[in-house]
Amino acid sequence: MSTDTEKATGQTSPLRRRGRTTDLMVRWSFMFPAILLLVTMLAYPIFYTIDISFSRFDIATFGAAEWVGWDNYREVMSDYRFWESLRVTMIYLVIALPLQVVLGFAIAYLINVEWAGRGVIRALFIIPMVVAPVVAGGMWRMILDPLWGIMNYWLGFIGVGPMDWFGDPTLAMAAIIIIDTWRWTPFIVLIATAALLALPKDVFEAARIDGANWWSTLWSVAVPLLVPVIAATFVIRWLGAVKMFDIVLAATYGGPGKATNVINLFIYEEAFRSLRFAESAAMAVIVLVLTMVLTGLFLRASRKLEELF
Amino acid sequence: MGTVQIRDVRKSYGALEVLHGVSIDIEDGEFVALVGPSGCGKSTLLRMIAGLEDITGGDILIGDRVVNDVAPKDRDIAMVFQNYALYPHKNVRDNMGFALRQRRVSRSEIQRRVDDAARILGLEPLLDRKPRQLSGGQRQRVAMGRAIVRDPNVFLFDEPLSNLDAKLRVQMRSEIKELHQRLKTTTVYVTHDQIEAMTLADRVVVMNSGIIEQVGSPLELYDHPASLFVAAFIGSPPMNFLEGDFLDATTFALADGTRLRLPTADPKGRQRATIGIRPEHFTIAETGWPATVSVVEPTGSETQITCRLAGKVIRVLIRGRTATRPGETIHLAVAPDLVHFFDAAPVPAVAEMEDVA
Numbered sequence: 001m002s003t004d005t006e007k008a009t010g011q012t013s014p015l016r017r018r019g020r021t022t023d024l025m026v027r028w029s030f031m032f033p034a035i036l037l038l039v040t041m042l043a044y045p046i047f048y049t050i051d052i053s054f055s056r057f058d059i060a061t062f063g064a065a066e067w068v069g070w071d072n073y074r075e076v077m078s079d080y081r082f083w084e085s086l087r088v089t090m091i092y093l094v095i096a097l098p099l100q101v102v103l104g105f106a107i108a109y110l111i112n113v114e115w116a117g118r119g120v121i122r123a124l125f126i127i128p129m130v131v132a133p134v135v136a137g138g139m140w141r142m143i144l145d146p147l148w149g150i151m152n153y154w155l156g157f158i159g160v161g162p163m164d165w166f167g168d169p170t171l172a173m174a175a176i177i178i179i180d181t182w183r184w185t186p187f188i189v190l191i192a193t194a195a196l197l198a199l200p201k202d203v204f205e206a207a208r209i210d211g212a213n214w215w216s217t218l219w220s221v222a223v224p225l226l227v228p229v230i231a232a233t234f235v236i237r238w239l240g241a242v243k244m245f246d247i248v249l250a251a252t253y254g255g256p257g258k259a260t261n262v263i264n265l266f267i268y269e270e271a272f273r274s275l276r277f278a279e280s281a282a283m284a285v286i287v288l289v290l291t292m293v294l295t296g297l298f299l300r301a302s303r304k305l306e307e308l309f
Numbered sequence: 310m311g312t313v314q315i316r317d318v319r320k321s322y323g324a325l326e327v328l329h330g331v332s333i334d335i336e337d338g339e340f341v342a343l344v345g346p347s348g349c350g351k352s353t354l355l356r357m358i359a360g361l362e363d364i365t366g367g368d369i370l371i372g373d374r375v376v377n378d379v380a381p382k383d384r385d386i387a388m389v390f391q392n393y394a395l396y397p398h399k400n401v402r403d404n405m406g407f408a409l410r411q412r413r414v415s416r417s418e419i420q421r422r423v424d425d426a427a428r429i430l431g432l433e434p435l436l437d438r439k440p441r442q443l444s445g446g447q448r449q450r451v452a453m454g455r456a457i458v459r460d461p462n463v464f465l466f467d468e469p470l471s472n473l474d475a476k477l478r479v480q481m482r483s484e485i486k487e488l489h490q491r492l493k494t495t496t497v498y499v500t501h502d503q504i505e506a507m508t509l510a511d512r513v514v515v516m517n518s519g520i521i522e523q524v525g526s527p528l529e530l531y532d533h534p535a536s537l538f539v540a541a542f543i544g545s546p547p548m549n550f551l552e553g554d555f556l557d558a559t560t561f562a563l564a565d566g567t568r569l570r571l572p573t574a575d576p577k578g579r580q581r582a583t584i585g586i587r588p589e590h591f592t593i594a595e596t597g598w599p600a601t602v603s604v605v606e607p608t609g610s611e612t613q614i615t616c617r618l619a620g621k622v623i624r625v626l627i628r629g630r631t632a633t634r635p636g637e638t639i640h641l642a643v644a645p646d647l648v649h650f651f652d653a654a655p656v657p658a659v660a661e662m663e664d665v666a
Contacts, residue, residue, distance in 0.1 A: 203395070203397075205361050207396075208380075209361075212382075225398075
């Protein structure tokens, strides 16, 4: 008891200092595995990429040869194909993201009503998320096949088609967006369902007593209450969507022509097919910076929205 | 016409019946409090009047109209919720005007009515604020404002003060009472706090596990509780109870053999009974029931003495101060008309719980 008090009151300072060192070591030893993992898996590849983006790449040593400054960047910036795939990526993002978020929340709002079998439907909704993206791409390739795909067969019943899903540039982009939406909307439905369940019920009851109809309940109560969640969901989905690669790889491989050649696929092609590692590293860095800037903007905007509502 | 008639109303969730046939007639302009422990069905009943819950059996009439199948918005009622239920993204003015806007009331009329309500409730400086910029008391005042701008036939309050701290609760309580005296709108007020019910209501409905125990004015309930439950529930600190047998008309024997002389006989002449005496009805006398003092708690205006009588805890509340010390023996006396007799039964636990709350 008395020694405890001595320690606590700081009578024996060497003991205390040793305690602090031990404490620090314990802390760092706990953090060490995570730090090691992050450094090898994240920091090293990023710095390696930045390094070779400013260098001439030597295939023999598989590393940076000599410092060339902004040369790689200048070359990439003057490559129309780079701008073209950025444009394609933008088209995909601008259509797919709002579509998925709106669809996800709309479906959640509609299936939020109590009904038998709701749990089963919710479970079924998870399936697209657990299917491997390459499998999803391949599966949809079959569904959308112009000759024997079931989609054109069905569309035939309502007098539409036959549509050349992967031959027409516009339709190919539409196909990619459809597949991506099929895959990711359920994820948003899950988030939205959880958000809807967490909303205060009494506000909706107050709206019922105040005489709000379905439409004004939606716009005056549900949507404003959900705005912070919608914004957060948008940012999460954005972070996933900018990485778009696998579905395009499996379904269209960027075609027809370059119609669905999203930036990640283009970088991948340039690096591992054309072996232009330095240039693709430069492109990767540009995309990284762009993504970080836009993500920062979205986060700011969503925080602003949270303050407003 | 703001009358509310509740006729043999039942509510079941599946096979579970939570309201077993409840009937109340509420006059125009009357303030009725539904009070009872949690789970007694008081909130369910209120929500059925509001139209937020279906009615399983019986009828609810507002005015002269059966409203069983009328939508909440068409019942001409306004409700104040425990968690205020304000629209978080609308400012105070829009919160209060929302119902009128849904009814296509003209802009100038909305403005006039919101301003009126704001003046009554002292909300004028806050009209442009959002709910999150308001304190709990202010939010509840906005919720009340939202109700009064509609000028409904009936106000429904669902535990409106439960989320406020004790001091604010007392203040808001008198504001609600003042509001009712001014507007004279029929009011149904749900609370688990018997003090709130007693101080606010013209009539109190005491409910317990889905039935009505007693309906009456606050003082009727206090003076003539119809059941052990009402006796235990109404009054703070709660009534003291002693269970025992009558040896003759006025000699009452407790379980351990202690004999007490009662100042009056049981009007129903029971063999076994539970007698109840309120703490404030005891007087300390020269002769009477001997009790050993264990705790003395002075509050200035009154003193609460906890003592033991034949092993039972007895609370005594006397006006003013006392020189009595713990360990001493005091003698308790009670006037004949202040002893309550009930059929012998264990005392409902609710008394102690509500006292703590």
